Amino acid sequence: MYSGGNAARAMRRMLSLLFVVFVAASLAGAPEAGAAQKAPRYVFLFIGDGMSYPQFQAASDYLGAVRQSGTDDKILRGGESLSFMKFPVAGSAVTYDSTSFCPDSASTATSISTGHKTYSGVINMDEGKTRAYEAISEKVHRQKGFKVGVITTVNLNHATPAAFYAHQPSRRQYYEIGEEMLKSGFEYFAGGGLLKPAGQDGKQPSLYDLADDYGYKLVRTQAGAEKVSAGDGKVILVAEHLADEQSMAYENDRADTVWSLADYVRKGIEVLDNETGFFMMVEGGKIDWACHANDAGSTINDTLALADAVDVAIAFADKHPDETLILVTGDHETGGLTIGFAGTDYDTYLANLKNQKISYARFDSEYVSRYRAQQTSFEDVLKDVERLFGLKASGSKDDTLVLTDWEMNRLRAAYDRTMRGADKTKSQEEYLLYGTYEPLSVTITHLLNNKSGINFASYAHTGLPVAVFARGAGQELFGGFYDNTAIYTKMASLLNVK
Numbered sequence: 001m002y003s004g005g006n007a008a009r010a011m012r013r014m015l016s017l018l019f020v021v022f023v024a025a026s027l028a029g030a031p032e033a034g035a036a037q038k039a040p041r042y043v044f045l046f047i048g049d050g051m052s053y054p055q056f057q058a059a060s061d062y063l064g065a066v067r068q069s070g071t072d073d074k075i076l077r078g079g080e081s082l083s084f085m086k087f088p089v090a091g092s093a094v095t096y097d098s099t100s101f102c103p104d105s106a107s108t109a110t111s112i113s114t115g116h117k118t119y120s121g122v123i124n125m126d127e128g129k130t131r132a133y134e135a136i137s138e139k140v141h142r143q144k145g146f147k148v149g150v151i152t153t154v155n156l157n158h159a160t161p162a163a164f165y166a167h168q169p170s171r172r173q174y175y176e177i178g179e180e181m182l183k184s185g186f187e188y189f190a191g192g193g194l195l196k197p198a199g200q201d202g203k204q205p206s207l208y209d210l211a212d213d214y215g216y217k218l219v220r221t222q223a224g225a226e227k228v229s230a231g232d233g234k235v236i237l238v239a240e241h242l243a244d245e246q247s248m249a250y251e252n253d254r255a256d257t258v259w260s261l262a263d264y265v266r267k268g269i270e271v272l273d274n275e276t277g278f279f280m281m282v283e284g285g286k287i288d289w290a291c292h293a294n295d296a297g298s299t300i301n302d303t304l305a306l307a308d309a310v311d312v313a314i315a316f317a318d319k320h321p322d323e324t325l326i327l328v329t330g331d332h333e334t335g336g337l338t339i340g341f342a343g344t345d346y347d348t349y350l351a352n353l354k355n356q357k358i359s360y361a362r363f364d365s366e367y368v369s370r371y372r373a374q375q376t377s378f379e380d381v382l383k384d385v386e387r388l389f390g391l392k393a394s395g396s397k398d399d400t401l402v403l404t405d406w407e408m409n410r411l412r413a414a415y416d417r418t419m420r421g422a423d424k425t426k427s428q429e430e431y432l433l434y435g436t437y438e439p440l441s442v443t444i445t446h447l448l449n450n451k452s453g454i455n456f457a458s459y460a461h462t463g464l465p466v467a468v469f470a471r472g473a474g475q476e477l478f479g480g481f482y483d484n485t486a487i488y489t490k491m492a493s494l495l496n497v498k
Helices: 004-029 053-068 105-114 136-143 174-184 207-214 222-227 261-272 286-292 296-319 350-355 360-374 378-389 405-419 428-434 439-452 485-495
Strands: 042-048 089-094 147-155 188-192 217-219 235-238 278-284 324-330 466-472 480-483
Touching: 042 105, 042 296, 042 485, 053 296, 053 350, 053 466, 105 136, 105 485, 136 147, 136 278, 136 485, 147 261, 147 286, 174 207, 188 261, 207 217, 235 261, 261 278, 261 296, 278 296, 286 296, 296 324, 296 350, 296 439, 296 466, 324 485, 350 439, 360 378, 360 405, 360 439, 378 405, 378 439, 405 428, 405 439, 428 439, 480 485
Parallel strands: 042 278, 042 324, 089 480, 147 188, 147 278, 188 235, 217 235
Antiparallel strands: 089 466, 324 466
8 A cells, every 4th residue: 555645646656657648749749840841832911011919910800890890789899800811820020131220111011022132222132232042932933943923002113013024223223123013924913003104214115115035925905914824924914093103002992893902813823833833922011101101091091902802812721721821021110100199098990981982092093183273262171071071060079079178270271281282391290290291181180090999109110020821731820920031931931942
């Protein structure tokens, strides 16, 4: 017979042995670090430019608030997760570059596409601007025979798409970047128009005219895009209905009959699908532009448009579950967006944002220019503000969209500044109030943001880490907290490229 002490020690030894056996069994079933993973045949890399945790969480919370608005339910039921927020693996990546903890799109896209840090403004080159780095898209195209597609809602030779085919000391060398696009041989490009297509001085041969010389079918109408198929070979689709700075329209300005980002992804799959494999980079570029302008309504709508595009990839992956990898991430955060505002304390009223019917950019081009030309009265401007943004000059005290006297004074001051024109340099105070944007437009979005419980800290980028969501072949590699260069190294190891 064991004594009580001996029995207890024996029980502890038995439990310890059982624990060791359990851990060993668990480790046997888990993938080892560096263990061989099945290489995906189809890779989708979605980049929400300027999209970090605040952007997709704001979109999720907004959907939940709209769902609950108009009901008698007093208990908050939370947001509605976007499809990629439900991916089985989620990681985080820090975004600093060789210049700053608040990096730009050129350097951060370079980190994602090549695994190297560089200076802000540099595309796929080292800090000395002498050594070029080969992008993951170029490697799979050259080494594995994958077809490659690059899609964006902004200009095709803008920084983020450029980082997947170009190598330039400056992101502003648009013509040289466009030439590299044509020389890449990639099979599918789609998005906004090219910047400086005839060079900085407008005297170079048009990149559009040169497309045919490099074997590309250039399509600039939606009707033409609808007819494009894999049989057309290499194609460049430029959206027919372009908006500010030759980009695709903001989602909240897009007509239902006009193709969305999701439509261009769907067409890209049709063009690229083959037995060898493909790599597709998709950028939601105007998330960043909206955040720069502190336009929360447009930010949320373009984030939702990116999620719709991800849904197209998910539908494809459902047919090829063991061969497809989908990654969703951001290059950096823009605007210092936060859910919460001093003026609303612990409350939010995110459903207020559904009253915004138009982006700041379209309001500038279709309304503000007319106000200035016709010297429209402040009273008449207020009518448009209520109709397009929901902000009201008067109403019930319980109506969270009614402007207070202080807010009305802010709006009036911005109206006066706008009506004076943009020929005068802004003071430091004016820059803090308006940034580089039209005072009236940005003040309207600031007021609506704040009345909804949303606030921005900057008109530039911030140093927040970004999320990395993964689903499919090799998804296990993308969990944890790491540098953004590791997004490249993880993809490269999975795809077995040198």
